Amino acid sequence: VRLLLINPNTSPGITDKLHGVAKAATASGTVLVSATAPRGVPYIATRTDAVIGAVVALEMLASHEGTFDAAIIGAFGDPGLGGARELFSVPIVGLAEAGMLSACMLGRTFSVITFSNALVPWYEECIAWHGLEKRCSSVRSLNEGFSTIEDVQHEKEQRLIDLANRVSSEDGADVVVVGGAPLSGLAETIKDQVNVPMVDCVVASVKLAEALVALKTRAPRAGTYRTPAEKASIGLDPILARKLANAGFEQ
Amino acid sequence: VRLLLINPNTSPGITDKLHGVAKAATASGTVLVSATAPRGVPYIATRTDAVIGAVVALEMLASHEGTFDAAIIGAFGDPGLGGARELFSVPIVGLAEAGMLSACMLGRTFSVITFSNALVPWYEECIAWHGLEKRCSSVRSLNEGFSTIEDVQHEKEQRLIDLANRVSSEDGADVVVVGGAPLSGLAETIKDQVNVPMVDCVVASVKLAEALVALKTRAPRAGTYRTPAEKASIGLDPILARKLANAGFEQ
Amino acid sequence: VRLLLINPNTSPGITDKLHGVAKAATASGTVLVSATAPRGVPYIATRTDAVIGAVVALEMLASHEGTFDAAIIGAFGDPGLGGARELFSVPIVGLAEAGMLSACMLGRTFSVITFSNALVPWYEECIAWHGLEKRCSSVRSLNEGFSTIEDVQHEKEQRLIDLANRVSSEDGADVVVVGGAPLSGLAETIKDQVNVPMVDCVVASVKLAEALVALKTRAPRAGTYRTPAEKASIGLDPILARKLANAGFEQ
Amino acid sequence: VRLLLINPNTSPGITDKLHGVAKAATASGTVLVSATAPRGVPYIATRTDAVIGAVVALEMLASHEGTFDAAIIGAFGDPGLGGARELFSVPIVGLAEAGMLSACMLGRTFSVITFSNALVPWYEECIAWHGLEKRCSSVRSLNEGFSTIEDVQHEKEQRLIDLANRVSSEDGADVVVVGGAPLSGLAETIKDQVNVPMVDCVVASVKLAEALVALKTRAPRAGTYRTPAEKASIGLDPILARKLANAGFEQ
Amino acid sequence: VRLLLINPNTSPGITDKLHGVAKAATASGTVLVSATAPRGVPYIATRTDAVIGAVVALEMLASHEGTFDAAIIGAFGDPGLGGARELFSVPIVGLAEAGMLSACMLGRTFSVITFSNALVPWYEECIAWHGLEKRCSSVRSLNEGFSTIEDVQHEKEQRLIDLANRVSSEDGADVVVVGGAPLSGLAETIKDQVNVPMVDCVVASVKLAEALVALKTRAPRAGTYRTPAEKASIGLDPILARKLANAGFEQ
Amino acid sequence: VRLLLINPNTSPGITDKLHGVAKAATASGTVLVSATAPRGVPYIATRTDAVIGAVVALEMLASHEGTFDAAIIGAFGDPGLGGARELFSVPIVGLAEAGMLSACMLGRTFSVITFSNALVPWYEECIAWHGLEKRCSSVRSLNEGFSTIEDVQHEKEQRLIDLANRVSSEDGADVVVVGGAPLSGLAETIKDQVNVPMVDCVVASVKLAEALVALKTRAPRAGTYRTPAEKASIGLDPILARKLANAGFEQ
Secondary structure, three states: OOOEEEEEOEEEEEEEHHHHHHHHOOOOOOOEEEOOOOOOOOOOOHHHHHHHHHHHHHHHHHHHOOOOOOEEEEOOOOOHHHHHHHOOOOOEEEHHHHHHHHHHOOOOOOEEEEEEHHHHHHHHHHHHHHHHHHHEEEEEEEEOOOOOOOHHHHHHHHHHHHHHHHHHHHHHEEEEEEOOOOOHHHHHHHHHHHOOOOOEEEHHHHHHHHHHHHHOOOOOOOOOOOOOOOOEEEEEOOHHHHHHHOOOOOO | OOOEEEEOOOOOHHHHHHHHHHHHHHOOOOOEEEEEEOEEEEOOOOHHHHHHHHHHHHHHEEEEEEOOOOEEOOOOOOOOHHHHHHOOOOOEEEEEHHHHHHOOOOOEEEEEEEEEEEHHHHHHHHHHHOOOHHHHEEEEEEEOOOOOOOOHHHHHOOOOHHHHHHHHHHHHEEEEEOOOOHOHHHHHHHHHHHHOEEEEEEHHHHHHHHHHHOOOOOOOOOOOOOOOOOOEOOOOOHOOOOOOOOOOOOO | EEEEEEEEEOOOHHHHHHHHHHHHOOOOOOOOEEEEEOOOOOOOOHHHHHHHHHHHHHHHHOOOOOOOOOOOOOOOOOOOOOHHHHHHOOEEEHHHHHHHHHHHHEEEOOOEEEHHHHHHHHHHHHHHHOOOOOHHEEEEEEEOOOOOOOOOOHHOOHHHHHHHHHHHHHHHHOOEEOOOOOOOOHHHHHHHHHOEEEHHHHHHHHHHHHHHHHHHOOOOOOOOOOOOOOOOOOEEEEEEEHHHHHOOOOO | OOEEEEEOOHHHHHHHHHHHHHHHHOOOOOOOEEEOOOOOOOOOOOOOHHHHHHHHHHHHHHHHHOOOEEEOOOOOOOOOOOHHHHHHOEEEEEEEEEEHHHHHHHOEEEEEEEEEEHHHHHHHHHHHHHOOOEEEEEEOOOOOOOOOOHHHHHHHHHHHHHHHHHHHHHHHOOEEOOOOOHOOOOHHHHHHHHOOOEEEEEHHHHHHHHHHHHHOOOOOOOOOOOOOOOOOOEEHHHHHHHHHHHOOOOO | OOEEEEEEOOOOHHHHHHHHHHHHOOOOOOEEEEOOOEOOOOOOOOOOHHHHHHHHHHHHHHOOOOOOEEEOOOOOOOHHHHHHHHHHOHHHHHHHHHHHHHOOOOOEEEEEEOOHHHHHHHHHHHHHHOOHHHHHEEEEEOOOOOOOOOHHHHOOOHHHHHHHHHHHHHHOOOEEEEEEHOOOOOOHHHHHHHHOOOOHHHHHHHHHHHHHHOOOOOOOOOOOOOOOOOOOOEEOOHHHHHHOOOOOOOO | OEEHHHHOOHHHHHHHHHHHHHHHHHHOEEEEEEOOOOEEOOOOOOOHHHHHHHHHHHHHHHHHOOOOOOOEEEOOOOOOHHHHHHHOOOOOOEEHHHHHHHHOOOOOOOOEEEOOOOHHHHHHHHHOOOOOOOHHEEEOOOOOOOOOOHHHHHHHHHHHHHHHHHHHHHHHHOEEEOOOOOHHOOHHHHHHHHHEEEEEHHHHHHHEEEHHHHHOOOOOOOOOOOOOOOOEOOOOOOHHHHHHOOOOOOO
């Protein structure tokens, strides 16, 4: 399995973190390639960032087309996931999606914890988009500044342990999903100090991407993810524009 | 009221249609300015198009900043509406939102009709995003080719009349919302041939934008639409990049 | 536009307050007429009051029939709104409905605040009836006595400011809808002291009534708001009885 | 148990029908008294009729106060039920409520069938008010004229049998609730010709009213059905006005 | 009416408590027989216990077949209720179901209180299974040890009174349902010290079972509770095995 | 990874089918062991069968305890899954759960198809239990007899292809989940004749079980799946009884 992990943020440090955790989770036959967004924002946090990151994710996938059997969109709110499933016929998984669906198999409800409350509205819309509101007990974040995005998980480790235990005791979470690419790997580090299972979204997304490949499904010729009709465009990234122009043939 | 109507599609013909219908609906004190997307796709239809159109909408709003008291995003699925409300402190209304909220005051349930089934998945996600699923009886479209996007409403007039009456009789719609910028003005043309009230989204969006201005609300300093922290970026449209860089000050 | 604002409460002081705020919000071509309930209760608070007020509202609308192009039911829980839409072919808007739908365009969620907890159960049923539970973060009220209904907004101003900020910080409201006719005008007075946008339901209802008139919709010949069959009655208000007797012709 | 059955319609023929079916269902110690609305409409069908009937129901209950240990509101949409529970401290049951809650114990889902499609919108709002939408598979009616309201169940017997079997086969109903006071007794008559259990709402309401008496609950001093504060009024039915004036003491 | 009350727990002391409360609630013509589980666990608390108890309940019903006109499954989470309705053609009621449906007639929302937090997850799944989540304001329990299951209601009386008042004041419950067979009879004991009506599930289940008998419904020949096809089995309780083998002929 | 696949049905032929499909899907390091129910019914179809199968599943897991790192409950409705997660600290996955969660990553909505309508009610309750109703477009089955359970997938192949295409075209399914252990392997066989992706639940469950092992989560010490308190029992399978007696010490 050739697995592509795209980081739709422009921070290479986050890509490194994602790649390291993902690499350790790959099955023996899986070859992992990671890529950092060539344009966009350093860290996707808001609805604005999310649509920017969505287009960047589509551009990145288009520029790697043909080199991967499955891909992971490496940002928690899954920017561009819907469009990616329209444009590409191989399995594509989002970080949030993978983490939350895995959590569904470990408990009745999960909470998402993250490091900045700027992320919460977008995360909540992501959960609703996935139709998982009934399984989600809460989305909670620290509410305080931090030094650097690359180092936030170490700086805030104890605070995040406390938050994880609090969503268990106060919100009734059976499982804690650690949200946000900068926190990749944290679940493993702190799990012994938290009363309920912790899900690392990167590990989950690698395994679920591999699972989808194993299902050997055919690309849809019907349904809402069938390939869209080819479409002209103006002023878009040339590779994405070329992809849109040949995207497929109308049903 | 200085009202900006942006068409996030690159088709000037659609802008003309939108402008004409909108103009006729403005109150005496309202000055309407319309603009066509300088880049993007001719007509937004899919989830992919929607995120592209969302970024284009934000770029257009940024490039007109300071010239409008309220804005309308002139595409039915409301691309970029969430981000626009984060970035701009004046009222911004989406075509779908305005049409559907107006329909809520005319009946218990509404159906959305449109001319192409390529639009349906995106429209349904838009309705869910607005939390209006309980008020929506169906989203239905013609399922057939058409000559040009500018002329589709005349070419398909009788078929759309039939569809409007069918969502009333078969799906129990109390109101029909006409979806899709290319169908602007159609509601007025065909209303006598349809058994339930028809809502034109452009008329609705002009009046609701004016309504929001009349409410004289303050920009939020809290909540999910508070101004995001300023943010650096790489490779974005320069005006949007500048807007992000100064977007505001963290809470 | 000839706009009728009926106050289904018997308190003329509330009518004055409603009329003043509404008047200031009318477009240039709108002529506003207000009326106080000739019978009923001084202030509608409970489910019991609500059905009494509903019938009174229908009586008032029937007694003014032919003199208005649109009407506003000037009590927050929208008593009689469903029946009014059956009986009358012009647009009719409720105070709660107008405020809440406007709030939907200003934030993801709104909370309703009011001055007496006697109102909360009825308000909650009203929100459910409108299908807006997913958009509503909470309904909260002061829980204490007050001197007079006409003066409650001044007496409790600071307490209501605090409550408005509390629904923002504790319940996550993006917008605050000020519920209850006696609080008309308060949103404008206190908005600078509240962290999220405030919606005045009277302003909203005037603008939304004007919007519905601008849509120039036809009366429904089908759907749940089609005109009911004519109906005999015993012992009802003579004007309402006459209206029912000629209400229309069965589908 | 002194059980009061009020018919909020002005048709004595319907009262007779209700009384007959109810009488046969009473337990040995139950004394049944029935009453016909002294004012209102012959048969409640619409939202308009429902608020009129609601007030009439409250008037009837007030005029019988002290003579009953439990009461049944004898019209399918349960007009006035919420208000009745506020004003009176004895158990009060609605016909629709009793039929639907009984159906919940006989199957996973129920459908409501009735004789006129004029009733359907009000019935659907009633079901939503009771929070039973998830248990309700459909509300369906005949769509055709009938001779008299008193005789409609015999005239349409075969058509209603067909409809009952159709909601089973087409809508997946596990149980059929027969809606509408004029159809009282029909369930027993036709049950052998219908594939799923039939619920007679009058029988159900007698037994559930007796059940509530057996629970010997205390009147609420808190919660949304606590007794409202006493309230002045103008121009209401004198007995209801007196009831409101002494209704209780604020919490 | 021959009414069978099965206790799917193996504790005879709980059967005695159930029988005493039930007996006092029976109508004059009702003959009550109770039975204790011959195998299983002393007190059903978890999902594991619930499926064990479900099978035991089916075995008990099968072993008494022909001797009862209606049955009550005497454990709060209603173990085996779905299967029982498939296998037996007489009415069968669950303790939780009866209590919660009765509560629906006494208030807008109910909370369930119980004595051990081990019960809460199962109770919540039971409420969801019944489709009553919208009517349920909370499920709350004491969180502390107790001496014996037979005596827990006396030992914890004051704590349960406090909890009942707390679900009223903190969670907005209109009614309190006392959950758990060991608490049978408690509602009557403490009702004067609680601000909202209390429902005893045993009383409710007796009256609702009698109500279902009074409805004289036919067994379903269609729907999800139609009799299953006969089925062979290995290693099951012989009486249940025989019941399955002859269960019916439908399909 | 030592992976245990239990077939809670007593049909060894189904175990063989499950094992063959599962084996082909295992990763290189996974050792698969399968087991057939020593007691129970040949094929679980109804709610009654489901609780019997649930207890049998728990017995089977208990009798293999210590020999597996993860387990699959090999029947579509996931009998005993909730209890299994309480009793065992290793990951346990249900066939339905695995298939449906995988489908969520391949489309917006999925339909479940199966070969007998006797299965539909139980399947629908399973979907609700998993909180996936919003993602499920329909559950549909053939409605006709078949020769043997082992051979049903070949006998009905063309009929199931037609049904799969029908849930796509009529119900709007983006993905088809093939429900029922006897249909294992069918997805792969027929996928080229179906317009939307097909999910084989056995393949999905193997990969998702492996994914959960890769997450290396800790067993919960809190939440609804924490280990229950130890519990005495009477007349249960001795190995399950022993497991219950020592299940844990938590609370």
